[in-house]
Amino acid sequence: MNFELTEEQILLRDMVRDFAEKEIAPQIGAFEDSHLFPAEIIRKLADLGLLGMTIPSEYEGIRTDYLSFILALEELSRISPSVCLIVSVHTSLFSKSILEFGTPALKQKYLPRAARGEILGAFSLTEPGAGSDATSLKTKAAKKGQEYILNGTKSWVTAGSEADAILVFAQTERPEGPAKLSAFIVEKNFPGFKVARIEEKMGLHSSLTAEIALEDCRVPAENLLGEEGRGARIAFHLLDGSRIGIAAQAVGLSQQALELAVRYAKQREAFGRPISEFQAIQFMLADIATLVEAARLLTYRAADCYDRGLPYGKEAAMAKLFASEAASKVATHALQIHGGYGYSKEYEIERIYRDTRVLSIYEGTSEIQRLVIARNLLKDS
């Protein structure tokens, strides 16, 4: 067992940390407050190569080991979980789906541009009436000549209004048996594609979550990803990997909450001394730090399984479950340490508290993670 990061992993982590502190931190507050998409920041991340971290060099990306990728997401999230989420969806859901399931033509069509950041990708599984129950989607795809015609409403699409292309899941009819899920790459300029509205959310304001309306949306048949009817397998496979990214997002947010809580506890005085000298505060800090470290280790361990080619579905679910729920506890304690100021928008912990809440909901709720873990356990024995 070895808990040391390699020299390159440290170099990458420190570079992203440095970039996030100097280039993202001074600006992101304004984007969050005004619900604006941080396009310029995403472009700079593309220049550094961070949008191509899951794409191999033959498609102009620079694919790193998964742990390096996870470290980068953690550092982005420490300063901006919105930016982290946009990058995570583009790399570990959109780009990775085409790399693993796309035809050579589809890869050529999208991956080099995705790696360079010339196009931004998104992912769309959820619908107004289908979240955890992903196989009960209502959106239909009917083949007509050399096209599929898509009809339906997709919801909770991260960066959906900004993305150039979206991995969309829809039901394809079969002559025999019930309809089955299929996956399509849908571009925003395909006829019949419309951004219906932007959700007003509790947090992650600058990640712009959209509802998409598909009205006789015409998608070229070549944009079918994988075979017809294999959509569920594609979705679940992708989510297994991207969950490690959400765990990293939770760790980054928790780390920042910890740092803010420590700093505040040392500065704030009550009853004639810094509140950090009170055991009640010290115990909260100790609990926070322990949760952060445990979440981080589970997350790195899941990424390590991925890198070693070992099964990682259960490990990813455990990391996502634990890290997301830990983040909520960490944020609650950290805000408590800030007292009344923690409830003020002037302090960063207020935003962190709101941002953490969704972590145990999206990309598989905590309940779904427990199902995944339990199924793995029962299958093994």
Added chain:
Amino acid sequence: MDILVFVKRVPDTESRIRVSHETNTVVEEGLNFIISPYDEYALEEALRIKESKGGKVTAVSVGKEDALTILRKCLAMGADEAALIKDPLEETYDGLRTARIIAGFVKKKFPQARLLLFGKQSVGADNAQVPSMLAELLDLPQVNVVVRLELEEDRGVAYREIEGAQEKVAFPLPAVISAQKGLNEPRYETLKGIMAAKRKEIPIIPIEEIGIAAEDLAPRVAVTRLEIPPARRAGRVTSGPAEETARQLVEFLHREAKVI
């Protein structure tokens, strides 16, 4: 153009420094180490010169093997090569000793170097001695604390900030230049740079190979004591009408601070 950039591994300026009084050294445990920030300006300038005029950039550090990390960062930022001159000693605070080591290295390994770039000083020791001493040892022209640099084939012009004005210095190449904040904005390493840096070998040159006399390798600076500066006391704010606060201020300066 062959460019050498000299970089030093120093404690992060944001770290809390602790001192060991037994050894008279800075306690390294728990400290984060970085490339000295002024050295980053020097490296960035070297990379820009290479990009506009061609050439080769080599990053060099004198120190123990833990300095390899900052050399790796230089490679990731775009340096073509890196080398470590391995010095078994801890921080000596002896600028002349370091300048002699570097002079020996340049003569032996890089006699063709046209530009020797430094940060104006390393944060930590902050002596700002090595660039000037090296220039003297190699009998090269030098310009220090440079905020703008323009180069031609065999000469250059450097601008440095002096009290209330900017000084323009013309010099022939090869030359020694030390960089000040403002010279440029250092780039971030790219992912591509990091992956390329991973594959590059960094030669480690033992100090004995440079051929410096043993007496010149013995530090001539003895550190007798290291102290953390006392914490600054909080300021005092007076309030009230102007005549009253002025009276209070004069009273304070006279009776307590005893400066008037």
